[in-house]
Amino acid sequence: MSIYDTLNDRQQEAVFYTEGPLLILAGAGSGKTRVLTHRIAWLIDQIGVNPWNILAITFTNKAAGEMRERVDQIVGFGSESIWVSTFHSMCVRILRRYIDRLGYDTNFTIYDADDQKTLIKDVCKYLQIDTKMFKERSLLSAISSAKDELVTPEEMTLRAEGDWAKKKIAQVYTEYEKQLKANNALDFDDLLLKTVQLLQTQPDVLEYYQERFRYIMVDEYQDTNTVQFKLVSLLAGKYQNLCVVGDDDQSIYKFRGANIMNILNFEKEYPNAKVIKLEQNYRSTSTILNAANEVIRHNTGRKEKSLWTENGEGEKIQFRQFDSAYDEADYIVSDIKDKVNSGKREYKDFAILYRTNAQSRIFEEKMVVSNVPYKIVGGVNFYARREIKDLLAYLKTVDNGKDDLAVRRIINVPKRGIGLTTIGRVQDYATEREISFYEAILAAGSVPGIGRALGKIESFAALIEHFKAEGERMSVAELMDEIIDATGYVEELQADSDEEAESRLENIEELRNKIVAYEESCEAEDEKSTLSGFLEQVALVADIDSLDEETDYVVLMTLHSAKGLEFPHVYLAGLEDGIFPSYMTITADDPAELEEERRLCYVGITRAKENLTLTCARRRMVHGETQYNKMSRFLKEIPLSLLSTGALFKKEQTEEEPKVSAYRQAKQAFATKAFAATKPAQQFTVTKGKGPGYDVGDRVRHIKFGEGLVTQITEGGRDYEVTVDFDTAGTKKMFAMFAKLQKID
DNA sequence: TTGTCTGCATTTTTT
């Protein structure tokens, strides 16, 4: 009896088919990770492939670690020399070795979203771009998609010919690139793009990696974008032993440039590709699986497949609608508590999934109050916190003096009396001479107009030089301590006794732990721990990587983060039109966006193994205002026969609304299903309470237009449109939400 | 130069 006997026929076929391109269409819960690990084992064990020649690309570091571990368990040796990593960390590894060929230093810095924003602001200021017209956000996303599509600044400039707005964007892109290079920095997209450029321009490097990676596997292939596709094709170009695993129904990263065509057209790209479908689900009960199938059925243009399972029917899916988001959170948390207290489950069996990170807060509050251990994945990244970024900026400055952003960040943190004017002068001097900001600092004596700040700058330069010298002989942790000590960063926080300062100190302590952990892990692998190495690790960790299956806590995260995970009991919260599917996708004119939301819903449902609870609230606070939402359209796509709406629950007595039971509400919602498609969802937002707080015939005051008479109120979209006859300003139509009209008695 | 105030926009999802 071999380990491969435990696989089903299809899975075996996928494992044994080792030569040439292979597309595995793996439905949710069909055991694709098992297939991949067994395939690697098979390659090593039976085909005699050197582990060194295998590359497996996963979506997260966590998945990579798990895969390595599982291969290790099967094969027992050699797994450490397999390359298992994410696209990004693989690229960094390659670039650290060869990027000098593209004119960068190999100790380049990686810019995160925050740094990108700072840089783009600088660029806009420098180019005198009107950021009212060109939002930094959209500029960045334009640049990002250009990089995803392998479009260089030169190309974009050419394409923009004759279009003023496009030319502006191209100009920004060009300058942004220039500055990145001057700072010896790469952004996330660059990691992929530069690697592709490297392989395209350096035949010997390409040859080396093609030879090295004779067998390539890519997980979550449906979420790859054009650069990633290109990268994989380059690497697999010689041996063509490329195995990709994916599920078009789980493609949820289009907004990040993921190109679903990569999977749909795999057979066109590789005409001799073998296609294997894995359709047996081992994860969920048939009830859950049916619900998922029913929902995803509403999408068009998918690869036909039908998931089935031998698992039992299991329990019905629970559905609950609540008056408010508070009630919703209350119910879920106490439901979890009940089930744990009755000994049926442990905390770690539960996951609460939601559409947006903002929804986590309310659950967190309830968890704290109820004393339920929990872990929130995502949200504000640990490394994005101010104190962490500050200290990292010191490390970056020591590591890569060209990183102007880092130097400018810390030159006056903690306060040294170096102000904006001084920084501006130094920057001008640096720009003029085309030297880095830090070089200008070192030459501060010759910068004009510095005046009495000179001494302060010189002592700052001396401080950094001191760190650089010390860094040569110190470990990263020691250097960090020295920085904390010499700058008085912690001291300053300690003097501050409020709660925020306290949590900052804790974070700094946590950072120190992470540095020590990094150094220990290097030691374990017999590698030298370096400052660059640590900074790189920091840049590429996702929050999900810190998820630990062993710890007994409830996990809270977005649906996106939940991809690839499974839990015995899943709560899908906030199933309301406007939340999920999000308001953006409902109002977008592209139906494809709604389909992506539906796939997200499919992903969410299929995370559940045994129990699934769907909840929504009639009323919830969003951005400081109360929103009234209809239940999600996706709910209506689940057959009523799979649902249980459970016992009735308390309604708030203060509300004047008709008292309809949850069950009736649900029933009504399903009954109107046929009409729902043609009628727009009725939802609206008001600043407080119900209605705009005034009526036709009332006198109101507007902050700018003065007093006037309300002549008409019409309900439109998510707001009221109010027509007011102003005494002095004439008749205006405006939305109640924005106008903030005040009734005059 | 620093701190505070005010008005303004912002809100999907992430390696």
Next chain:
DNA sequence: ATGCAGACAA
């Protein structure tokens, strides 16, 4: 509700 940029005073 929160966070940021710009204005202005200390």
